[in-house]
Amino acid sequence: MPKLQVLDHPLIQHKLSLIRDEETGSKEFRELVEEVSMLMAYEVTRDFPLQEIEVKTPVAIAKSKVIAGRKVGLVPILRAGLGMVDGMLRLIPAAKVGHVGLYRDPETLMPVEYYCKLPPDIAERDLIVIDPMLATGGSAAAAITFLKERGAKNIKLMCLIAAPEGIQAVQNAHADVDIFVAAVDERLNDHGYIVPGLGDAGDRLFGTK
Ligand code: URA
8 A cells, every 4th residue: 555644744834834825925935845845855765775884084983874875866747846846956966857747638638748858767766756736636647657657666756735636546546656745635626726725836836826
């Protein structure tokens, strides 16, 4: 069974409240999304294995630990996922960043990929798909499918806010993908927005409302 982890650290929850507030303008919104993404990256990487090394300090040789050769790929879903990249790169600076863009076909209502540029070695990387809002789950599930079709094996999904419907959809489609969120909200409304949510994450990040 895939894991759902709600990251309820006080700093994450405090900053998420500010992000939700409709009075928060784009500049502050962007900064807060970056900060929360950084804090979430700390938890999402908790299972990374360590290896022991020796470090010469000014005093003696210390047996110390470093992350064991893990190669990470971040995959923001365009466009709102972009807002979470910089915060994660602050903690995982060696990560490569791929991008996936999707739109919904108005006739079939199926997600269609319009852009995909990935690191060439995604099969060897721990991939973290990032999208602030897990609403219906359609885009996230489709993005994960596209990544698997290109060889990805080890994928996590990280979102700020999820609707129960979105979590269910991703878990049904991808039983192997662990999901990390800062909050699970009540539901989706008739327009596909998460309630209470934070509105349109892309518009709030980029000031396009
Ligand atoms: N995308 C958003 O930006 N907000 C929602 O509430 C749902 C999807």
